[in-house]
Amino acid sequence: MTATVLDVDLLPALACAGVRHRFGDHTAVDGVDLIVQQGELFGLLGPNGAGKTTLIRLLNTQLPLQEGAISVEGHDVRRSPMAIRRLLGYVPQQLSIEAALTGRENVAWFARLFDVPRRERKARVADALETMGLSDAADRLAGTYSGGMVRRLELAQALVNRPALLVLDEPTVGLDPIARAGVWQRVEELRAATGMTVLLTTHYMEEADALCDRVALMHLGTIRADGTPTELKESVGPDATLEDVFRHYTGGSLGAETSRGLREIRRTRRAARRVG
Amino acid sequence: MSAEVAPNLWLRFPSRVNTFCIVELQKLSHDRTELFTRAVQPILWLVVFGQTFNRIHAIPTGDVPYLDFLAPGVIAQSGLFVAIFYGIQIIWERDAGVLTKLLVTPTPRAALILGKSFAAGIRAFAQVIVVLIVSALLGVALSTNPVHIIGALVVVVLGAAFFSCLSMTIAGVVLKRDRLMGIGQMITMPLFFASNALYPVSVMPSWLRALSSVNPLSYEVDALRGLLIGTPDHLGPDFLVLIVAVVAGVLTASSLVDRLAR
Numbered sequence: 001m002t003a004t005v006l007d008v009d010l011l012p013a014l015a016c017a018g019v020r021h022r023f024g025d026h027t028a029v030d031g032v033d034l035i036v037q038q039g040e041l042f043g044l045l046g047p048n049g050a051g052k053t054t055l056i057r058l059l060n061t062q063l064p065l066q067e068g069a070i071s072v073e074g075h076d077v078r079r080s081p082m083a084i085r086r087l088l089g090y091v092p093q094q095l096s097i098e099a100a101l102t103g104r105e106n107v108a109w110f111a112r113l114f115d116v117p118r119r120e121r122k123a124r125v126a127d128a129l130e131t132m133g134l135s136d137a138a139d140r141l142a143g144t145y146s147g148g149m150v151r152r153l154e155l156a157q158a159l160v161n162r163p164a165l166l167v168l169d170e171p172t173v174g175l176d177p178i179a180r181a182g183v184w185q186r187v188e189e190l191r192a193a194t195g196m197t198v199l200l201t202t203h204y205m206e207e208a209d210a211l212c213d214r215v216a217l218m219h220l221g222t223i224r225a226d227g228t229p230t231e232l233k234e235s236v237g238p239d240a241t242l243e244d245v246f247r248h249y250t251g252g253s254l255g256a257e258t259s260r261g262l263r264e265i266r267r268t269r270r271a272a273r274r275v276g
Numbered sequence: 277m278s279a280e281v282a283p284n285l286w287l288r289f290p291s292r293v294n295t296f297c298i299v300e301l302q303k304l305s306h307d308r309t310e311l312f313t314r315a316v317q318p319i320l321w322l323v324v325f326g327q328t329f330n331r332i333h334a335i336p337t338g339d340v341p342y343l344d345f346l347a348p349g350v351i352a353q354s355g356l357f358v359a360i361f362y363g364i365q366i367i368w369e370r371d372a373g374v375l376t377k378l379l380v381t382p383t384p385r386a387a388l389i390l391g392k393s394f395a396a397g398i399r400a401f402a403q404v405i406v407v408l409i410v411s412a413l414l415g416v417a418l419s420t421n422p423v424h425i426i427g428a429l430v431v432v433v434l435g436a437a438f439f440s441c442l443s444m445t446i447a448g449v450v451l452k453r454d455r456l457m458g459i460g461q462m463i464t465m466p467l468f469f470a471s472n473a474l475y476p477v478s479v480m481p482s483w484l485r486a487l488s489s490v491n492p493l494s495y496e497v498d499a500l501r502g503l504l505i506g507t508p509d510h511l512g513p514d515f516l517v518l519i520v521a522v523v524a525g526v527l528t529a530s531s532l533v534d535r536l537a538r
Binding site: 060061062063082085086088090092093094095096097098100101102105109110112113114115141157 | 288291292294295298299302303306307372373374376377378379380381382383384537538
């Protein structure tokens with residue numbers, strides 16, 4: 001294992017340097033350098049199997065860092081994992097709520113787990129539910145929510161500790177277009193209201209184009225290009241889309257890489273089970 | 277935006293236990309079906325098995341009626357049956373993505389497992405209240421001393437906490453719900469029969485007595501009998517064994533929880 005020293009003048013929200021992670025003989029993340037500045041809405045784009053989720057799981061301390069360095073708000077993931085967890089709001093790829101609790105109880109659960117003081121808890125829970133437009137449904141069992149409402153409930157859970165960095169791993173996957181639009185609207189409103197740094201992963205290029213201040217294209221564990229969507233599109237040619245940019249830098253289309261990515265995922269999971 | 281002030285590491289343990297117990301009570305309050313369905317089996321043990329063996333005097337229990345002797349065993353058994361399948365919940369949480377989120381909260385792994393194990397204790401506690409009421413209705417001479425009753429409930433929670441840790445440990449090894457179900461079913465009855473829940477240790481063959489002496493369920497039943505029906509007890513050693521078992525269970529299960537989330 002080697003540690004790379006981070007060299008940044010300003011304190012970024014997230015800094016990754018030389019990050020590499022293997023599952024057995026499969027390299028899921030292969031030398032990633034990445035800076036996300038304070039207040040940015042940053043998109044990590046790539047097909048399934050590109051290594052986006054592994055990178056997220058490294059920065060949120062779920063996986064041990066094998067090689068390289070990651071800091072979140074100046075805290076090193078190896079030295080201060082608990083401090084980092086306090087600063088993060090995290091929405092995983094799967095729809096993940098406790099269906100046997102109400103929406104309010106789901107959010108209050110995470111308020112307690114993040115040690116939100118008791119005197120503030122009730123108001124903070126109500127505020128998070130209100131921000132996500134769930135006040136009216138707050139006392140219904142979460143098992144009765146639609147997919148879009150579940151996602152918004154997860155966002156409310158992730159916001160209740162007032163995180164410095166909100167991490168959304170494929171937040172709209174599996175949602176219908178209306179629900180997807182609803183989730184993005186809430187994320188944009190939230191960011192406009194708070195200036196919070198948001199890191200999201202997605203393979204919906206058009207959504208990233210419309211939403212993100214900067215994006216990084218990830219493919220087979222490496223960052224192939226990063227910049228603002230406009231810069232990246234201009235680097236390829238007039239009228240180029242982010243899909244064209246992706247094709248230009250990776251040599252393949254997103255759709256073709258997705259099927260290859262599924263094979264990669266299966267291989268990665270098998271390897272993870274073997275070494276786990 | 278601001279992160280919360282981190283409480284002392286040791287304060288986080290009782291805080292997380294409290295959190296998971298509240299969540300368990302909230303779940304129970306929304307769906308009480310399980311309380312009634314799970315009460316059927318212990319009631320059968322007491323009403324059918326207990327009353328029958330009470331009449332035929334087949335098991336020597338001294339001056340204590342067999343039904344009285346059996347009731348603490350059935351209480352312990354109810355807690356065991358609730359707790360031994362508790363690992364299924366952590367596998368379900370893994371499958372539903374909830375475990376991933378729990379693991380990135382500022383909660384030490386051991387505090388997470390301790391919280392969940394005491395939540396299992398709360399579920400067993402609710403179950404035991406039902407069994408205590410049925411026992412009283414059947415005429416079991418239970419202690420009415422509130423200290424003894426509280427002590428018995430603490431014993432039930434400790435027992436359930438240990439067996440839920442055992443279940444979560446198995447979950448961390450086998451990783452799949454079906455496998456955990458199979459192993460849970462395989463070990464539940466041997467744990468029950470290799471204890472003093474149904475018959476006194478004195479009537480056991482030596483090999484079963486040896487198994488009983490390393491079975492935490494036996495210490496749980498011994499403490500319950502002492503507290504609830506006033507048989508000669510060994511409360512100090514019983515509590516010590518249960519507490520050591522819970523600590524060992526929490527440490528073992530928490531060392532495997534990351535494996536579940538990979």
